[in-house]
Amino acid sequence: MARTIAARTISAKPSPTKALAVKTRQANMANTAPIGAGWRDLEPSLAEVGRKYPAFPPMVLLKTDVQRRGVAYTPEALAHVNPAKHMTTIRSNYYDSAGAQPVSLTLRDGTSLYLEGFLEDGHREPYVVDHDGRRAFLTDRGEALEEVEYWEKPAFYDKFTRSGKPMWQIVSARPQRYTIHPKQFCDFWKFKGQGCKFCAMDANFRKNRKEPLLSVDDVVETVAEALKEPGASQSLFFTGGSLLGGKDPFGRGQGDPLGAELELYLGLLKALGQFFGNGKFPSQLISTAFDERGLRRLWEETGLMSYTADLEVLDEKLFGWICPGKAKLIGYRGWKERLVAAADIFGRGNVNTGLVGGVELAKPKGFATEDEALEATLSEAASLIKHGVWVVSCVWRVLGGSVFFGQKTPSLDYYARLSLGLDGLRRAANIPADLDNYRRCGNHPDTDLARV
Numbered sequence: 197m198a199r200t201i202a203a204r205t206i207s208a209k210p211s212p213t214k215a216l217a218v219k220t221r222q223a224n225m226a227n228t229a230p231i232g233a234g235w236r237d238l239e240p241s242l243a244e245v246g247r248k249y250p251a252f253p254p255m256v257l258l259k260t261d262v263q264r265r266g267v268a269y270t271p272e273a274l275a276h277v278n279p280a281k282h283m284t285t286i287r288s289n290y291y292d293s294a295g296a297q298p299v300s301l302t303l304r305d306g307t308s309l310y311l312e313g314f315l316e317d318g319h320r321e322p323y324v325v326d327h328d329g330r331r332a333f334l335t336d337r338g339e340a341l342e343e344v345e346y347w348e349k350p351a352f353y354d355k356f357t358r359s360g361k362p363m364w365q366i367v368s369a370r371p372q373r374y375t376i377h378p379k380q381f382c383d384f385w386k387f388k389g390q391g392c393k394f395c396a397m398d399a400n401f402r403k404n405r406k407e408p409l410l411s412v413d414d415v416v417e418t419v420a421e422a423l424k425e426p427g428a429s430q431s432l433f434f435t436g437g438s439l440l441g442g443k444d445p446f447g448r449g450q451g452d453p454l455g456a457e458l459e460l461y462l463g464l465l466k467a468l469g470q471f472f473g474n475g476k477f478p479s480q481l482i483s484t485a486f487d488e489r490g491l492r493r494l495w496e497e498t499g500l501m502s503y504t505a506d507l508e509v510l511d512e513k514l515f516g517w518i519c520p521g522k523a524k525l526i527g528y529r530g531w532k533e534r535l536v537a538a539a540d541i542f543g544r545g546n547v548n549t550g551l552v553g554g555v556e557l558a559k560p561k562g563f564a565t566e567d568e569a570l571e572a573t574l575s576e577a578a579s580l581i582k583h584g585v586w587v588v589s590c591v592w593r594v595l596g597g598s599v600f601f602g603q604k605t606p607s608l609d610y611y612a613r614l615s616l617g618l619d620g621l622r623r624a625a626n627i628p629a630d631l632d633n634y635r636r637c638g639n640h641p642d643t644d645l646a647r648v
């Protein structure tokens with residue numbers, strides 16, 4: 197049921213004196229921000245977009261804009277980070293950190309911001325997290341917008357595996373789930389120009405000198421500890437870089453080029469099955485698109501319940517430009533066929549494909565206007581949903597180390613329309629968002645709308 201936007205009230209504002217101090221600090225920070233001048237005049241503001249789409253929940257709109265613009269922290273906000281309590285370490289595909297900042301934030305209605313270290317996009321000022329001595333607030337130009345909480349750290353983060361690895365490097369926690377990245381490098385980067393252009397995995401892998409593969413023993417040991425956390429995670433989530441087997445991974449017809457990746461996940465899922473009576477367990481895998489034979493093996497031999505293979509962008513030409521490795525290995529149409537086969541095997545609602553929302557407007561080959569991009573994306577999404585494959589989008593963050601670093605992401609208005617469009621298509625097809633909703637994932641503005 198549609199909901200109208202409530203008046204923008206903040207139930208827990210800082211005291212007037214402290215608010216003034218916050219405002220002064222923010223103003224000082226804004227004066228030194230090296231961001232494109234006048235950007236606020238060039239695109240609709242959060243308030244304007246909120247007024248334009250009254251059914252769009254204000255917290256989700258704010259989350260979308262924070263993901264788009266990034267965050268910075270005042271010294272006062274950082275002074276209230278307690279490393280014994282708050283999560284300050286993360287190991288993910290695109291970003292590793294063991295710093296002083298919170299990994300991410302939660303809004304007061306439980307909406308996850310999921311920032312994964314995204315600090316700013318270089319074109320717009322980030323939102324600023326400040327602290328009034330009692331609570332942390334998300335602020336913009338000195339105005340306290342919403343109270344936020346720093347993500348809490350699970351107890352297993354401070355433990356080590358028998359092989360001596362910190363467990364936070366093996367399994368990443370977020371409020372909704374545990375994430376395992378068994379392949380910390382993507383083989384597409386071994387071939388010149390084949391990595392996806394928005395992706396920073398190669399840069400992150402090299403910068404942090406990670407091992408390409410996690411050991412199954414380390415993962416099993418860490419998951420055993422993670423499952424002891426009271427009232428925590430809803431599911432186990434697996435993803436990582438593509439793992440190409442064989443001597444000629446791009447030489448089609450010479451065996452299954454994804455055999456090694458398939459075996460990796462089969463082995464891991466089987467090993468973890470021991471915690472769930474070797475039956476099905478709440479789980480999601482995002483992998484390179486396996487063929488029907490591989491998909492059947494995953495369904496029949498493991499406890500995996502849902503499957504995702506990310507197309508990233510819903511346009512064949514742009515897929516070839518932005519994801520050349522994927523396009524060469526499997527192709528846009530082949531990828532779609534594999535997703536449809538997955539939906540037949542895993543069941544309606546249990547298969548989707550992810551988009552890096554906004555990358556379809558990347559320069560110079562992307563769509564020229566937001567209207568064109570939206571129309572093309574939603575029309576392709578509709579054709580996939582007809583076959584039981586639903587589409588989920590995240591906000592494109594222009595990451596350092598990616599080919600697209602320096603590009604400008606679309607307006608907030610675009611993201612609002614994209615989220616409303618994808619949510620509307622999914623609802624019209626009567627497909628539940630459980631696999632990737634705010635309880636299981638928390639990253640996607642469009643599936644946050646499933647709460648309404």
Ligand code: SF4
Nearest residue numbers: 382391392395397437
């Ligand atoms: S498949 Fe593309 S997006 Fe995924 S890790 Fe490899 S290069 Fe990055």
